[in-house]
Amino acid sequence: MAVAAVTTEPLEEPHPMSFHPPLATPPHRRRLPAGRPREWYVSHNRRLKAMRLAIALLDSGVYQPSSAGNRRIRLTAERLGVHPPSDTTCRMVRALIRYGR
Structure with a gap:
């Protein structure tokens, strides 16, 4: 019976010019400007x-x-792990969906 060999090395080297974006990294967060209302x-x-x-x-x-x-918007917020949005935020979400098409 033949047994497959397990290796941890890649079969081929990645091309040095290939671009592999990082997986789901959050954007860099900056502080908000001070002094605004x-x-x-x-x-x-x-x-x-x-x-x-x-x-x-x-x-x-x-x-x-x-x-x-x-x-549905509030269930999505729960799934994302953010506080439930207000009615105003829900209206904004629908506006973004409407104009994002």
Whole structure:
């Protein structure tokens, strides 16, 4: 009976000019600028959250704003591990899906 040999070496060397992007690395986070009104920070973070949720919904196959109800958006937020979005954020998510097509 023949037994296959197990090796940990690659069969061929990768091309030195090939590009292999890192897998799911979060973007570099910078500090927000100081001295802005509190409303600016609230709206900025709300936009970021809405964008993350819209991308996750689009990746999961939700392409119509009518398919993205508040419940579905909040379940997506739970799956991503972020706090449940407000009704305002849910409206922003639907707007991003509408204009992202």
